[in-house]
Amino acid sequence: MSESRRHNLGLRVEGLAAARGGRVIFESASFVLEPGATLLLKGPNGAGKTTLLRTLAGLAPAARGTAETYLDGGPRLRLDELPAPRPDRRAASIYAGHADGVKASMTGVEHLRFWARLYEGGADRIEIAAGAFDLAPFVHLRAGAMSAGQRRRLGLARLVISGKPIWLLDEPTAAMDAVAAARLAALILAHNAEGGAALVATHDKLPIEAPALILDARPPAETQ
Amino acid sequence: MSVFDFANPERFERLARPIAVPTGALAAVLIGAGLYYGLFNSPPDYKQGETVRIMYVHVPAAWMALACYTALAAASAVGFIWKHPLADVAARATAPIGAVFTAVAIVTGSLWGRPMWGTWWAWDARLTSVLILFFLYLGYMAVWAAIEDKARAARLAAIVAIAGFINVPIIKFSVDWWNSLHQPASVFRADGPTIDGSMLAPLLLMALGYTVLFIALLLASMRNEIAARRLMRLEGAPGRPVSTVRKE
Amino acid sequence: MRAQLAVIGRDVSLAFRSGGGALHSVIFFALAALVFALAIGPDLALLSGLAAPILWAIALLSALVSLDRLFQADFEDGSLDTIVETADFLELSVLAKSVAHWLSAGLPVVLAAPAVALLLNLPAEGYAPLLLSLLVGTPALSFLGAIGAAVALGLRRASILVAILSGPLFAPALIFGVGAARAGAVDSPQFLPAILLLGAITLFGALLGPIAGAAAIRLNMTA
Numbered sequence: 001m002s003e004s005r006r007h008n009l010g011l012r013v014e015g016l017a018a019a020r021g022g023r024v025i026f027e028s029a030s031f032v033l034e035p036g037a038t039l040l041l042k043g044p045n046g047a048g049k050t051t052l053l054r055t056l057a058g059l060a061p062a063a064r065g066t067a068e069t070y071l072d073g074g075p076r077l078r079l080d081e082l083p084a085p086r087p088d089r090r091a092a093s094i095y096a097g098h099a100d101g102v103k104a105s106m107t108g109v110e111h112l113r114f115w116a117r118l119y120e121g122g123a124d125r126i127e128i129a130a131g132a133f134d135l136a137p138f139v140h141l142r143a144g145a146m147s148a149g150q151r152r153r154l155g156l157a158r159l160v161i162s163g164k165p166i167w168l169l170d171e172p173t174a175a176m177d178a179v180a181a182a183r184l185a186a187l188i189l190a191h192n193a194e195g196g197a198a199l200v201a202t203h204d205k206l207p208i209e210a211p212a213l214i215l216d217a218r219p220p221a222e223t224q
Numbered sequence: 225m226s227v228f229d230f231a232n233p234e235r236f237e238r239l240a241r242p243i244a245v246p247t248g249a250l251a252a253v254l255i256g257a258g259l260y261y262g263l264f265n266s267p268p269d270y271k272q273g274e275t276v277r278i279m280y281v282h283v284p285a286a287w288m289a290l291a292c293y294t295a296l297a298a299a300s301a302v303g304f305i306w307k308h309p310l311a312d313v314a315a316r317a318t319a320p321i322g323a324v325f326t327a328v329a330i331v332t333g334s335l336w337g338r339p340m341w342g343t344w345w346a347w348d349a350r351l352t353s354v355l356i357l358f359f360l361y362l363g364y365m366a367v368w369a370a371i372e373d374k375a376r377a378a379r380l381a382a383i384v385a386i387a388g389f390i391n392v393p394i395i396k397f398s399v400d401w402w403n404s405l406h407q408p409a410s411v412f413r414a415d416g417p418t419i420d421g422s423m424l425a426p427l428l429l430m431a432l433g434y435t436v437l438f439i440a441l442l443l444a445s446m447r448n449e450i451a452a453r454r455l456m457r458l459e460g461a462p463g464r465p466v467s468t469v470r471k472e
Numbered sequence: 473m474r475a476q477l478a479v480i481g482r483d484v485s486l487a488f489r490s491g492g493g494a495l496h497s498v499i500f501f502a503l504a505a506l507v508f509a510l511a512i513g514p515d516l517a518l519l520s521g522l523a524a525p526i527l528w529a530i531a532l533l534s535a536l537v538s539l540d541r542l543f544q545a546d547f548e549d550g551s552l553d554t555i556v557e558t559a560d561f562l563e564l565s566v567l568a569k570s571v572a573h574w575l576s577a578g579l580p581v582v583l584a585a586p587a588v589a590l591l592l593n594l595p596a597e598g599y600a601p602l603l604l605s606l607l608v609g610t611p612a613l614s615f616l617g618a619i620g621a622a623v624a625l626g627l628r629r630a631s632i633l634v635a636i637l638s639g640p641l642f643a644p645a646l647i648f649g650v651g652a653a654r655a656g657a658v659d660s661p662q663f664l665p666a667i668l669l670l671g672a673i674t675l676f677g678a679l680l681g682p683i684a685g686a687a688a689i690r691l692n693m694t695a
Contacts, residue, residue, distance in 0.1 A: 022375050029469035054693075104549075105486060118478045213472070359640045363636045380623050383623060384623055405651060
């Protein structure tokens with residue numbers, strides 16, 4: 001790829017399993033999320049999409065297996081083979097879940113500034129984020145006064161501010177209209193073009209063509 | 225090592241089953257002997273009179289209150305650090321036993337205080353510390369009761385137990401300091417160095433009896449818990465879907 | 473550290489706007505003083521002797537009633553994920569949340585204490601030692617209270633569990649706080665050791681609270 005790529009970090013997942021409350025949610029998840037690629041995550045409710053995303057984000061523990069970031073481009077090296085300390089997944093990824101991650105009594109602008117400080121993103125990224133999600137019409141409102149779709153867009157704006165290479169998105173189009181969903185799809189493609197990777201759990205509302213990971217619930221008779 | 229590994233508990237069951245009844249019997253003998261010597265076959269105190277006999281129940285119970293909390297914190301640390309499921313079971317089983325010893329210490333302390341101080345409750349430094357310890361036990365058990373996911377409850381309760389244990393000496397010190405400001409030195413001196421040999425024997429018998437009783441109750445409670453968990457696993461096993469991931 | 477300072481700034485700013493927690497803490501603090509005064513009766517001499525202990529007890533209670541929201545609000549709206557995600561050491565972020573809690577619930581109570589002390593007829597020489605003891609000791613409540621708040625995170629009846637877990641841990645701070653406030657009022661030699669021990673407890677809380685709190689949050693973040 002060209003040298004203009006900002007990111008070249010991928011995610012390699014091998015034999016990952018997660019358990020909650022003594023029950024295995026999913027097992028033997030093995031896949032590679034390449035830099036510049038998007039993978040859609042599909043499966044019925046309760047199959048473990050959220051658990052997989054949170055496990056990859058480093059927010060929840062894995063029961064077995066590994067999930068490692070690796071550096072792409074040039075000689076292909078895994079980060080754990082480099083002499084420098086390996087950045088953990090949390091440092092490389094950003095997770096956006098069911099909740100918007102916004103405070104009702106804070107305005108849009110306050111949120112953007114807070115995230116810029118939290119993720120140590122530049123002030124210039126605030127502008128880019130506001131533009132990407134067309135926040136201008138409501139960015140000065142308190143989040144409590146915004147519509148559900150507007151709050152969703154505001155919450156996702158932190159993806160752009162963070163500057164993280166790997167996006168882990170859980171039903172990002174919830175509460176979004178078709179226009180906003182198309183905007184998000186375009187943003188994910190732009191992120192891919194910069195070398196960023198995305199894993200998106202979605203129920204077909206995101207107008208994006210990408211390979212899919214399917215989480216299947218199998219009867220336990222087959223598992224052992 | 226995972227939560228699904230039940231090899232260890234099975235070995236525990238093999239070890240625990242044959243000693244369950246003997247430990248219970250031994251505890252009964254020791255406590256019976258301790259009570260006999262304490263209540264009928266030891267001299268009354270020259271100052272406290274017959275009420276000193278409450279000491280034989282009270283003082284070892286207060287010792288056990290602290291010893292059980294120490295065991296609880298130790299088991300919690302082992303369970304938390306090495307993710308040892310048996311240690312979690314032991315910690316959980318220890319708490320109600322320790323809480324009962326603590327309650328016995330509080331109630332007998334109050335009963336003893338009635339003739340000695342002329343009141344059911346005096347804010348004696350030791351009694352107050354034991355009362356706070358009782359609340360530490362209640363908090364620990366409340367965590368287990370409040371959290372449904374038992375694997376998570378074990379780890380959260382372990383944090384509570386360890387944090388509480390670290391605070392025990394600070395609480396003890398602060399309560400002693402608090403008490404010394406308001407009252408002359410503690411009246412409790414039955415377990416002090418001035419104790420007579422004829423009192424020491426039943427006291428130690430009772431302490432030993434309590435300890436063996438603790439072991440017997442702990443084993444019984446742990447076996448129960450393990451059996452209950454195995455049953456839950458067996459009943460819960462069919463029909464539980466496990467997801468796998470494939471790429472399309 | 474930038475991330476932690478951002479969290480403190482956000483939390484304090486949220487607490488001091490309308491609907492935030494700072495005013496609620498002060499109102500609760502004053503209301504609790506009223507409850508004590510009504511229960512004890514209008515005997516000014518009696519109130520005067522009890523003023524310092526009452527003020528410490530109600531400062532403790534007002535910390536307790538706001539602690540269950542310490543992580544819960546962020547947990548519910550999803551911003552706790554963001555905070556965990558950006559923390560190199562979660563312990564530092566828990567420390568930041570505790571500091572923010574003290575700035576937005578503890579400090580307002582300390583500042584309101586002189587006015588409430590007037591209502592309870594605190595003797596004039598009691599003000600300085602009381603304020604000093606509250607200033608030194610109430611941060612310990614925010615630090616140690618983070619343990620219970622983190623353990624009870626996501627539970628339906630979190631507030632009562634937070635109180636049960638925090639109560640015993642608060643005992644030393646209460647004892648030395650009241651001890652210092654009372655000793656200082658009568659120029660007792662006990663004042664200096666009491667206030668130093670109180671400071672030690674606050675420092676100890678600043679160490680234990682974040683470590684235990686972060687461990688509990690990691691467990692409770694699991695979806």
